[in-house]
Amino acid sequence: MDMGSMLPNHPPLVIAEQFGTLETLYPGRIDLGLGRAPGSDAATMAAMRRDPHAGVEDFPQRLAELEGFLGDARPEQRVRAVPGQGTRVPIWLLGSSLYSAQLAAHKGLPFAFAAQFAPAQLDEALAIYRRDFRPSEVLAAPYAMVGLPVLAAATDERADYLASTARQKFLGLIRGQRGRARPPVATLDWTPMERAQVEGFLGAAVIGSPATVRDGLERLLERTQADELMINTDTYALEDRLESYRLVAEVWQG
Incomplete structure (x- = not known):
């Protein structure tokens, strides 16, 4: 089960x-995806009592702290995650820009790019991640999801x-209009x-009949070499x- 959390919004101990607990x-069965962006607008951040700058600039430090709480306890460690300590929940870095690709490469972590809403830097991010990847205890080679x-x-x-439902959603975001999904x-x-x-x-969207979707997914895999x-x-x-989902499963398995 892949789950995500915007790390700037929560103390590493809480995550x-x-x-x-889930692990x-x-x-x-649990993978933990971590995003660097707050994932909300200014009004929501204010409601969460969040400094808009805190947790973004210090993301690497927060990540290291979280890794410490999920890894084996150190003798000098005064605060421990209960449960959590020693569970070694697999961590993915999530991103829609180049920053998390660079950090994932530096730390030897798997990387997931959010092309579902921000595909512009997909190819560049994957190239940087693979070029700069450093093997770690977690991964011997790059591992990317799109x-x-x-x-x-x-x-x-x-x-x-x-x-058109998805197009209306993004059109509403552009116009500053939030609301429920529209027919x-x-x-x-x-x-x-x-x-x-x-x-x-929606630049990475694959939309169409089963045959169109199969061809689109094959082209994207060939282009990105995603794992x-x-x-x-x-x-x-x-x-x-x-x-x-049923149609995609049928053409992909076939």
Whole structure:
């Protein structure tokens, strides 16, 4: 089970104990993904009583502290994570820019790139990660995952129609309008600049019929040489999401 946490939002001891609890309940099934960004807007950070700068600049130090709480206890260690200490929950670094790629390479950790909403630096980040990777006790060689939007339906036209829900979400973010998922629509009322911005968010998206999705995923794997893909399917109706996952599974296994 892969789970993520924005490290600047939480003390390392708290994360160690939370994920240590999960690892104790489900041994060998928990991976911990760590993001450097706060993952929220200024109003949310204020509600969390967070300094907008704290936890970002000192991310490497927080990461080292967390690793200490999840590793074997040291004789001089006064504070221990209970549970958590000694669980060695596998840590991934998450990123949508170059920073986490560089840090993951330096520390010899697996790296996951969030191309599901910020694909612009995907290729450069993976290249830096592989070029600068240093073997560690965790990994002998680079190991990269790519997250990306995937939506499969019976036809290309049906998939493109369903994808308008995700496009409306990003259009709302651009306009500063937050809200619940919206039903799919045949056309969107947007400016050329807004359309370009939305397409930038969804630049790595693979949308279409099963054959189109299979070809798109194969091209992306050939391009990125990713060790794993994590797909995100954003639809208005649950049944459309489940159908998409079913279609992707069928063409991928076939």
